[in-house]
Amino acid sequence: MLLQSSASSYLPILIQGIMALAFVGITMVITHLVGPKRRTIDKLTPFESGISSVGNARSPFSIKYFLVAILFVLFDVEVIFMYPWAVNFRELGGKGMIEMFVFMGMLLLGFFYVIRKGALDWEK
């Protein structure tokens, strides 16, 4: 019974989704209608974490940001594989342990290659 799913069993999720959207929509509409409108220069500037904005966002920046970001994504995604392994750690036993070590070993080889190639040297 628990595993049986049909379209009707998703009904609570649908209701919740409608409620969430309705809450956002209704509050936005009501604040526009009810709230007072005082337009000052400070209020009309784009909000940037409380700091007054400087220049255009579309300016060139160091390619190193890109490299660090892509390496972060790479190693971040690899960690996802650790979660199912950790959950099934007992069932997988010694064999699973060795397989995970091989996987982590390959990952470390890649990480060492990245460091040796100087991809993370910010000053170079």
Place this chain on the structure above:
Amino acid sequence: MTSLIIVSVLAVAVLYLGLFKYKTALLPVSVTGLLAAAAMAAMDWDLEKMYFSEMMLFDNYAVAFSILLILTTLLIFGLSRNYFEKISNNVAEYYALMLFALAGGVVMVSFHNLAMLFIGIEILSISLYVLAGIRRKDPASNEASLKYFLMGAFATGFLLFGTALIYGATGSFNLAAIASSGAFESALFRAGVLLMMVGLSFKVSVAPFHTWTPDVYEGSPGLIAMFMATVVKTAGFAAFLRLFLMAFAEASAFWAITVAILCILTLFAGNITAVFQDRFKRLLAWSSVSHAGYLLLAILAVGFSASSAVLVYTIAYSLASVAAFGIMILVSRARGNDHLDSFNGLARTNPFLAFTLTLAVCSLAGIPLTAGFFGKFYVFKVALAQGYTWLVVLAVINAMIGIYYYFKVIIAMYMKENANAVAIQLNPGFRLVLSIVVFLIFLFGIFPGLIANIL
């Protein structure tokens, strides 16, 4: 399986050799490792072993194609001494990426699960996206890489969508389970088959999904284009056939007509466009599109010695392509470009090169006494046995168009003069590889039984 592990570990080892500046060791280590990998693959013959809870099956089909892929890579490595050094400083990365791509190719010919097919194609493709753009300062190379990446990623989307629909219809990724599921009538399954066909067609440059081929071949370095035309195409077709043979063979009444139409489109698009090319590299790129058309003929005839026909064809095609691309590299390096006029007078300055190239294009065109003739012969034979006479007639017409444009380069070499041409120097690697290729094209052209009865 051991061969796959050797190739993967070899790639990492080569990467690290480059990291610690042992540049002279790169080629010997790669060649030794590949020979070991080929030997280990041969040991798996007739064992039919499953690995990783039926994810991979090393049957004779997988072993034969793995060995073909490894040996072709070996031939390409034989040509690569002093080649990559001229393009960039990161030589080890070339070898490592080609070896990673080869590992992906081995997975593609030995999968027994749709997930492994996807992983194999991705390992192969991602290495190639980098290899295509490895001449970083060259706009054409950048264009090739970007074009290949964008279109390849899109095609992978189709492949994955098809995989998902087939899983939805059959409840399994396993090829044997899909074949025995009996869900062939459902719309979900049929849509899945067509979407997977689109994805794979892109990878092997079947029309109308072939438009990337000439630009990517032209922008990539010559040896990488050679790798794409031989190893990648062989792996792609082996995967294509393996999927349709082991999983979708029962539903062939449904997809056969689609494959037949793709086949006609590919043959005409490839051959007719190749006629109008005046640069040899683009000509070879379009001819590689047309060869995909001939190979599709064999896929139509699944189950009736199609794998044998595809094996013979890919062996012949790989050998001829290695020679043709190799000589294209030599000529364009010595004479500045790969325009057909650059080949003028090659017979007088370099008789050996002219003879080898003649043999290679004869094999590509399917002239008797070369391996390519028997490649076409077996492919046409299996298609005829399945009753596709009209399709074979169209294919023969295309083969005749092929002879016209292949002979343009022979005419340039033998009948046109170039007063200020000087002889091109060959290094020993080129001499050895081209001699082996000449020998094998003749050997398989005269004794086709050596390769025709392997599978």
